[in-house]
Amino acid sequence: MKKLVIQSCVLMLASSFSLTALAAAESIKMRVEGMVCAFCASSIEKKLKALPATSEIYINLEKRVVAITTKDGKAVSDDELKKIIVDAGYQLQSVERGKFTMADIKNQVKADRYKPGNETHQHDHKDSKHHGKH
């Protein structure tokens, strides 16, 4: 009986870990062409906030970056993100998915040598999936 209880506990623990792993939170960093005005970009923030998957949002106008981190167990598709950006009047240039914290993303963006309008930018692609022009 004791063995059975232990086995059940181990099984439950393992399954909860595997579920977490399946729906783990992720970070999404987007390049948004044309985003130069905070007043206009606020619609992006508003719509991203309304997504059930969104945990944190970061917008950097100088580097034209919009980034979010997602909640555990929630996901957001590239199409949903693209619609939000296009509806706000901008163009989605690229989407990078990774496992970074928002603090990491802020540091990456600030250290980024990307110049808007210049496609040959350098940044850390480690542990991230990069999708090209949308």
Place this chain on the structure above:
Amino acid sequence: MGIFIPVVLGLAFVKAYLKKIGLALALLLPLQASYAGLFIPKDMTMIMAMRTGEMTTTELSYGLKPNLSMAVNHFEFTGHHDRISRYTGVQAAYLLDRHYGSQGIANWYVFGGPVTSTYMNADSKNGAQGGLWFDYETLRIYTRVSAQRFLVHQREQSVYTAQALWAPYAAEFGEVASWVGVQAMRDSMQTGQTALTPMLRFFERSWWLDIGVKANTERRGDLFMNVMFLF
């Protein structure tokens, strides 16, 4: 037919957003003024109020599509010898072109719609207003030129506006952006001269404030104020 389509669109807009419009108009009444920017993101509502010397405008606009916004607006101009003309109308603004440059964006809009107008307290007459708007903006530079014409029962009025502003620093998202610049405006109902308005601009996520002092050779010291809320 040209006027019918904007009217139908306008009525549908009013019906769909009656509650928001009621709230917005209630907020606008004490301000008695506004002037439109045309960049309204889809599904966003913007209230604008502007007052400057001889001109007062109020506007409520809504982004129907990324390239199309609808507005209801009211304009009041005081011309020579205190002749007052008022226009109330429905307006569609369409983004003709957006150019994405390395530093910023350039936009071409066309806007217009039907108006009902009164002049010198005479009976109201129907007509139309419309115009063209171009702006170019970066994080630290804003320029705009626009031309607007009102045509009501053989009476015409043209208003030309140009703005150039500069930001001493590039504000982060969430910080208050501060700009300094000048607006030039010529109104055919006035003496034909161009009025200059040195101005300051402040905005953050959901609010926008322009404040300045308007001057031409006849009148000086009229307060210029433009307020916008986005929600």
